[in-house]
Amino acid sequence: MNHFVRKTICAPLGWLAGLLLFLLSSCGTSRNLKQDEYILRKNVVKLKTSQTYADKSALKDGLKSVIDQQNNTYLFGVFPMKAWLYNLRYKAYERDSTNFQVRSRIVEKPVVFKAATIPGSVKKMQSLLTNQGYFNARVSTSQDTSRRKISVVYHVDAKDEFLIDTVRYDVDSSTLQAIMQPEWEEKTLLKESQPYSNSLLGTERSQMVLLAKENGFFKFNTDNIQFELDTASQRVLRNKKSLVENAANAFIGKVKNTRPTVSVRAIVKETEHYDAFDQFVFRNIYVYPEYNDNEAFYNTFKYEDTSKGVIYRFKNAKPIVRKNVVLSKIFLKKHALYKQSDYNNTLLQLNDLSIFNYGRIFITEDTFFNEQGQHYLDAHIVLNPGKTYDFNTNFELSGGDLYLAGSALNASVTNKNLFKGANQLSIAGTYGFELNQTKNPDQTFFQRFYLMTQNFGLNTKLIFPTFLSPFKFNGNKVSIPKTVFSLGGNYLDRSNYFRIQTINSSFGYVWKSNTWSTWQLNPLFFNSLRLTNVSDSFRVRLNEVQAIRNSYQENFILGENIEFIHNTEGKRAGRHTFLRLGFEEAGMLLRGGNSLLKGLSGKGFSFNYANYVRLDFDVRRYFTRTNRSLVFRMHGGIGVPYGASKTLPYIKQYFVGGAYSIRGWGPRLLGPGSYYNPALQNSNDRLFIDQSGDIKLEWNAEYRFRMIQLFAGAIGLHGALFADAGNIWLAHKDENMPGAEFAFNKLWQDVALSTGAGLRADIGGFLILRADWAFALKKPYLLENSGWVIDQVDFGSKQWRAENINLNIGIGLPF
Structure with missing residues (x-):
């Protein structure tokens, strides 16, 4: 039987391999070469340097980038797919060089080696090395010829870096x-x-x-x-x-x-500007808040008013925005020295007022001097007003940790000048749904999809472009905090299981401490949760597992939180760091109020409220090169319930698995800890509502590389190799979920590990469609061999692939 199988399979494969070899040889990239012509196979840079390992790769990439003649694109570095396709219709493409497929680089003309380009490349390399501080560097070349192909080797001896x-x-x-x-x-x-x-x-x-x-x-x-x-x-x-x-x-x-x-x-030294070494001060500051494009602003105003040394000129008796709002954003001062930071921060703050399309500053030199001999300047600040109301609708497609695919319809209206104070009032409504997919082999592909959730929401937000507080705030000029009030309600229908109504509100501030860092502080927020229409099957789970019962109990959350984000993207070429830290506390104010009420009346509050402290972190490090990047991430959090609370509220809990987390498992299938219930976690309907925890730790590493660029780079097909590790845990032991609690002495056993590969289609740089295939290397719920299952990996087994390889469909990069 095995002999028959081998014969029936191998025979067609042999024919197919033979046909492929015939096509490749008959349409190879060197087929249309003239005598003494060669295909440029590749450029190789052999770099000898005293540079540290971290920067050697970047220097090598820079040297490759200045080479004048670049070779064709090779699929996986082996097969020149685009040049091969060009040769399939060689005569047609040669006759019509404006062909769409040529212009969009779906196909590439085979690159014929030109020795005359080498001296220019060597000169550019020498210049680049000198610019980098390698003043004694030497560059030489050699050529390796194989049949009709040439590889050019650039031998770079960078010597010592000065x-x-x-x-x-x-x-x-x-x-x-x-x-x-x-x-x-x-x-x-x-x-x-x-x-x-x-x-x-x-x-x-x-x-x-x-x-x-x-x-x-x-x-x-x-x-x-x-x-x-x-x-x-x-x-x-x-x-x-x-x-x-x-x-x-x-x-x-x-x-x-x-x-x-x-x-x-x-x-x-001085140049043609004879006064470059003289100081300048402001004589007059003018503001024109109703400026139209290209108009002569200095003679179109009808009214003039002076406040705090600033001359306010406007066309209408009642200005669009109150004067004090605009004046609070101006840092240029009369009789003060010119400062570039004051100029920049004035522009930054004025352009941050959404009622204006843009703001500009024109500086003119006055003919007068002050007593110290300093030159006078006049500043003309022009503001172009925009529309007061903004209407917006959009349709979204998404993927997430907890579902396979989702869609949402959003509509909003914004008043950008409420009370003529450049305050923003936004009212937004949304409807969305989420789909998931079973693994039932008896169903067709489309039959496996089912409606997981429906969501209805109405939210309002009011933003004041200043710091509202009973206390005086001396902020920096980079960013005066905005004051944000929000109020919203949400209705979630988890099909056939339950419905949740939530109300949320917050009061806080958002500001930038510098170019790279942003803070958000909410001194007060609340959430309330109400659970209705509970199905019998879900009620059984509520009664069986205390952690689930605590998660879904009707709850009132009142607390405060703070978040810090530091992102150095753009600060240094080739690498940057992203850091997010968050802290949240709930229940302290209500506990105090409850104790006070008990002391006065003998009875406390009649409703449940959450008590917890939660700390979140997300650290990422990006190393980017011309055609590849390496990314590391460590993120997670810990939520510690206290007082009467035994676990975090459901909306504050952690989950793992899915397209944006540990990709070897589906959404919410993993954990907590080493807890495992085969009857539930292997169910075809994939309803695993209980896989959540109070603690999360996760590590990710991903190597991303370009493969093929299509349609002149409009669509890029990229690849990735990745590894994910981590898990979730409960903060307190639950007898119904053995192994779910966190303990340092079993942390290694509880950490799950998966790896895999993925494809990403980058459409125009604004939409990335992603498919990641992953499988588990370590399963924390298996005690044998500490959970390692590497020895069970069998790509040749159809059954193993069906049971272990997890396909994750997502939109955007995972991190």
């Missing part, structure tokens, strides 16, 4: 030198032992200009600064950029511990 030794300033103005040189020296980026690069020098030049403009030197610019380099110094220094990594590399003999140095001389 470090900065000393920095000296020559300033051609005693006034400028007295005011600015101490600050330049204190805040310079050109620190001793810092690796030299042209980009660092450019950043230093920009910072010197910014610091000068902060001190009133309005016309000072980068043309006033030149740098001279001196590499003749015999001094050597240790690189301070990464002490730990350098020490480790030096220990194993990979990186030299000392480097040659370069001295920098900053020359500051």
Whole structure:
């Protein structure tokens, strides 16, 4: 029987393989080459450098990017699919170079090697290395020929990276030198032992200009600064950029511990701006709040009013926005020195008022001087008013941890100038539903889908563009906190099981402490939950499992929370960090009120309220290169119920599994801990409402890479390899759920691990459709071999694939 199977399967496969080889050989990329022509197979950069391991890859990518002649795209680095497709219709594409498939790069013309491009590539590499501080670098080339294909090898000996030794300033103005040189020296980026690069020098030049403009030197610019380099110094220094990594590399003999140095001389002198070394102050500040595009704003106003040194000019007797609202966003002051930060923050704050389409500042030079000989400036602030009301509807498609696919219809109306104070009042309504899918093999693909939830919601939000508080707040100029009030209600129908009505409200503030960091503080929020229409089957689960009963009990939540987000994306090329920390407490105020009421009347509150403390975290590290990226994430949280509460409220609990979590398991199938109920967790209807917990820990790693770009890059097909680990736990032991509670001595046993691969279709850079296939490597509910099941992996078994490979469909990247 086995012999028959092998024969019936292998014979067609042999024919198919033979046919494929015939097609590949007959339509290969070198088929249409002329005599002495070769296909450029690939460019190889062999880099020898004393650079640390962390930056070597980035340098290598940069060197590859400047090569003039790039090879064809190769699928998985092996097969030139686009060039092969081009050769299938070679004559047609050669006759019509404007063909849509050629222009959209669905196909690629085979790249014929041109030796004349090599010298230019070498020159660009040499320039890039010099710009990075490798002044003694050498680049040579060689060629490897195989049949009709050539690989060009660039041998790059970067030598030693130069470090900065000393920095000296020559300033051609005693006034400028007295005011600015101490600050330049204190805040310079050109620190001793810092690796030299042209980009660092450019950043230093920009910072010197910014610091000068902060001190009133309005016309000072980068043309006033030149740098001279001196590499003749015999001094050597240790690189301070990464002490730990350098020490480790030096220990194993990979990186030299000392480097040659370069001295920098900053020359500051006047150019055509003879007054670049003079300070400027503001004489008049004008505001035009009804500006229309391209109009002569200085002679179209009818009314004028002066307040706090600012001249307010408007066309109508009643301004669109109250004057004090606009004036509170202006940091330019009469008779004050020009400061670039005041200019930038004024624009930032004014453009943050949603009633205006945009704000601009025109600065003109006055012909007068003050007593100190400083020049006068006039600032003309123009504001273009927008529509007061904004109507919006949208239709959403989504995927999530708890469901396979979802859709929602949203409609909203916003008044962007309530009470003429640039306050925003938004009223939004929504209807959505979520679909899930069973694994019943007796059903067709579409029959497996079922309606999991329906959701109706109405929410209102009121945002004041200022800090409302009984206490005075001295905020920074980067971002004055916005005050946010919200109130909403939601109705959730979990088909055939229960319905939940919730009401929520909050009062808080949102502000940015700097360019990269955002805070949100809610001194007060509440949620109320009411459970109705409970089915008999779900009521059985409520009665059987105390954790579920506590999660779904009718509850009132009153508390406060704070969230901090730090995102350095865009701060440094090639890598950035995302950090989110959140803290929430509920019940403390109500416990105090309950105790007070008992003391006065002998009776406390007649309703249940939640008592818990919850801490959440999400840390991500992104390493990005031209065609690939590596991402690490650690996230989770802990919620500790106290007082009369035994577990977190349902809406505050944690879940794992699904397309955005541990992908080897479906949504909410894993945990808590090592708890496992085969009858429920292997059910075809996939209703596992009870798989939630009070504690969550999760680790993820994902390597992403580009595969094929279609339609001139409009659609990109990308791949990914990933691994996920983690679980959820209960904070307190539950006799009905053995192994569900958290304990350090069984943490290793409870951690689940899965791995897999995925495909992502990036449509125009705004929509990513994702499919991830994953399977478990470690199952915490199996005690044998600590839960490891690697030895059971069998890709050749249809049964194993059906039972273990989990397909996750999602929209957007998982993190």
